[in-house]
C-alpha cells in the first residue's frame with residue numbers, strides 16, 4: 001500500500017483549491033482549518049461550495065483530510081463563558097467537516113488553567129458529551145496528544161484514555177491523533193527503537209492502536225521531555241534523521257496517514273519535507 005503523506009494547507013480561495021494545493025506538494029492526504037484558527041467567527045460555507053468540494057474530493061480518490069480545530073477552543077477551562085464558546089465552536093467545526101465529507105476533526109483537549117487535572121478532565125468529558133450528537137456519521141472527533149506545557153491536558157495515553165472512557169463517546173465517534181513532536185516533548189523517547197515500541201504499546205493497551213487514526217509527523221525544536229511545542233523540519237530537530245527514519249518505517253506508524261505541520265521558512269516548506277519523508281521511507 002502506498003503510504004499516505006500530506007500537510008496542513010490553507011483554504012484561501014475556497015475549499016476546492018485545497019486539493020490541487022496538496023497534490024502540488026506531493027501529498028495524498030492532508031489537513032485544513034475550516035476557519036481562522038485564532039478567531040471565533042466563521043466565514044460562509046455555501047451548499048454550492050461544499051458540493052463542489054465533495055464532488056472533486058471524491059474524484060481525486062485520496063485522503064483523508066483532517067480538520068484541525070481552532071486554537072481558542074478549551075474544553076478544560078473552568079470559565080463558563082469560554083467553555084460554552086468552545087463547545088459551540090467545536091460543534092460548528094464538526095458540522096462543516098460533515099458538510100465537506102472530511103473524515104476527522106482534530107482538537108487539543110485543553111488546559112485546566114489552575115482548576116487541577118481531575119477537574120479539567122471532567123470538564124473535557126462534559127464537553128465531549130455535549131458535542132456527541134453533532135458528530136457527523138462519517139466523521140470522527142480525534143483527541144490530539146499535547147506536549148504537556150503548563151496546565152495543558154492530554155500529554156499521554158493515560159489522560160487521553162480517561163477522557164474518552166469517562167465520556168459517552170464510543171470509538172464509532174472518536175479516536176486519537178498522535179503528534180510526534182508533542183509525544184517527544186511530553187517525554188516519550190520515540191527517537192529510539194525501544195522507546196518507540198513502548199509508546200505504541202502504551203497507546204495500544206489504553207485506547208487500541210486501531211483507534212489512532214492519524215499521525216502529525218513533526219520533528220521537535222526542543223529536547224525530549226522539554227514540554228515545549230515547537231515543530232522542526234523532518235530530520236533537523238531533536239528527534240533527528242535517524243529517529244524519524246525509525247518512526248516513519250515502523251509498520252504500525254506507516255499504516256496511518258502522516259500529516260506534516262513542519263515550518264515553512266526561507267529554506268524549506270512542505271514540499272521539501274514531504275520529499276524528505278519519502279526519502280526516509282524504505283522501499
Ligand SMILES: [Zn+2]
Pocket residue numbers: 068108144
Ligand atoms: Zn494540533
Ligand SMILES: [Zn+2]
Pocket residue numbers: 179181182229230231
Ligand atoms: Zn504542535
